[in-house]
Amino acid sequence: MLEISQVSKTFFPNTVNERRALQGIDLHLAEGDFVTVIGSNGAGKSTILNTIAGKLLPDTGTVKVSGKDVTRMADHRRAAWIGRVFQDPTAGTAPNLTIEENMALAWRRGHTRGLARGVSRSRRGLFREELTKLELGLEDRLTAKVGLLSGGQRQALSLLMATFSGPKILLLDEHTAALDPSRAELVTRLTQQVVAEHRLTTLMVTHNMSQALEVGNRLIMMHDGRIILELDEAQKAGRTPADLLAEFAKIKGAVVDDKTMLS
């Protein structure tokens, strides 16, 4: 469904600031695959998501979705089939607009564009129904300004809105990292729910290794722009964060004191 083949990206090539962010990445995801992505700082995790989203053009290699080469397709043209949630809870929603206005904007992105600013009664009913699934009571606060919501509530709303355009692919860039543990757990649970309900092909970057092991059906570990370890569901089962650190150390041939991999 999503085929990343031999993708490389170097920033500031041939200068003292040269950064080889991706070095020949090969990653194939079947429809509905949910891959967690771990790795040290600067490993290339965000860069791979940016390449899939079309925010970055790779130097070499291809990105294909359902067999179609989209490597050079502009990001706005991919927006209808890619949903994305970032680490910053303020990034995915407009604080001065109400919950229903935010939802209406997200809805319009994936459907016939209309200029009407208002929210029709039937649309409001749909939004309320969708919000009920979050179990946060937001369905009773449709006209509240989003800036008044907590970080966890905003991330949950961003996640819901990311599915409105009917995307095929969901990209999650440390979307629970800025939340306290109980909110992070809630958003993680909602993520699993949303991914299963819409059968989304998903990549989730996280520094939380327990979360990376518990969630999804595949795991990849990146280092220095390369995928250095891939685990399927069976291989993930029974492994602990300590096992992952040990494996990282073994592959790198050194004792790892890489706290950046830990949550």
Ligand SMILES: Nc1ncnc2c1ncn2[C@@H]1O[C@H](COP(=O)(O)OP(=O)(O)OP(=O)(O)O)[C@@H](O)[C@H]1O
């Ligand atoms: N726009 C850019 N311009 C220049 N260098 C960049 C840019 N984006 C990323 N890099 C560099 O590419 C490398 C990979 O960065 P990336 O953000 O993908 O890492 P990451 O694995 O997401 O790290 P972190 O866990 O710290 O967020 C790093 O060396 C980074 O400094």
